Amino acid sequence: MDRGDPNGTFFEKLRYLRFTHRGLNNQMHTYAQIAEHVTRVTGRRCGEKTIERLFTPGVTTKYPSEERLAAILSLFGKTPGDLEARGDPSGTFGQRVAHQRYLFAQQKRNGKPPSLEEIASFIRDRTGRSCSASYVSQLLCDRVPHGPARDKIEALASFFGVSPAFFFTDEQSQAVMDNEILLRVIQDFIDALYDLVTIRVESVVDVVDRGKPTQVGEFSQLTEMMRAAIAEARAEQLLSASREQVMPG
Template identity: 60%
Template sequence: MADEDRGDPRGNLAQKLRHLHWTQRGLGNQMLSYEDIATGVTRATGRKCGETYIEKLFTGQPVRHPDPERLEAILTQFGKTPADLEDRGDPHGTFGQRLQHLRYQYGQERGKPLIHEEIAEHVRRYTGRSCRAEYIGQLLNDREPNGLAKDKIEALAAFFKVSPAYFFDDEKSRADQQKLEAQDALLSALQELREVGGDFAAAFRQPNPGQAMSPQDMLQLATEIRAYVGALREQGSEPHA
């Protein structure tokens, strides 16, 4: 069989299945036939599974993704579980790779993969804000278009029982953490300003108009707003109800 047919243990589902098909051989160094795999799935699930479906699934042709029971029946024939297909991530890599590593470990401990919606549901409960499974997928692939949200990172850390600092050990991640902390400080200062009924225009001074503020700019602005709020309080301003 040609090298390109050997699959890829780090690829998509079809590539991972081809890799198992190539490496997990039986007696006489023979690979299971698609017919044998389909027969095993039918026997294990009690639902008919055709050879054509298995062939399409393994070769990457358009076909319905197997439901959990059918996927488990396929993998059992290679001595694997769905959790074995999971990307293991990297505890020393990017934010997404670290999150994927936690997700993989969680799936290994409970014996089945942790789906995105389970994580999203926890984030919704923790933050009281919207969170979709698609957002979790974006985080796992380091493709979150709107930047990282501090409260959602804290929710993820709580879910996996790690410190939020777990996600921020490399240079890029530390920069992301600094930005999040600066954003949080600025938002808190603006909330204090709102509570005392201060003049937003008088307090807000963007250091470099027309440019995105750096974490240092945000921290400086937060300091100035709090000084303005402190002056208003000394003058006897009463917080608005």
């Protein structure tokens, strides 16, 4: 029998409550009994199968409504706040964010965690970029492809009053820094290429002939070449303009 986990996922916590908070004769509440309780408390019919899906491992990922969840937990003498994730200060990125959210609630909100929209709104204001409650939820579940951008990580850290490094292991921090460096180098390369095209199209052929850059060093080397070509072209333009000015009309 799956006894659940008091520190696990939402559904693992539900199973743990059912296993540990028993009814008469130390028997676990049946799915039918839980469904009857929910129907009585909410005044809305709740089927046994609905409850069974919630308490059966791997059957559903759909959360119950707030009203129904509160009714289920009342049978075990608990509230939705009791299921709030505490996270793990040494776990994944999402677990570390969850841990900070839990600490924030305990230290500043009398146990009430900041809403996902509140966090998203702070990130939007701090970065000037889009961020939704759904995005924050994905962060907590480690479901953001390639991880969050550096400015959003810094905004998160500012919200919770911690260093951005808190959210990473040393290896993860290095990977994030390497990715940021590569992005900056590529952007410099693109900017230089654009400037070169607007000044001297034929010089772009020299870059193309060297092949497509793939490493940071290659991007940087080609960027330096383009910047040198741009400086040379601009010098030639100034010299040509100067000659035109001194020529007799």
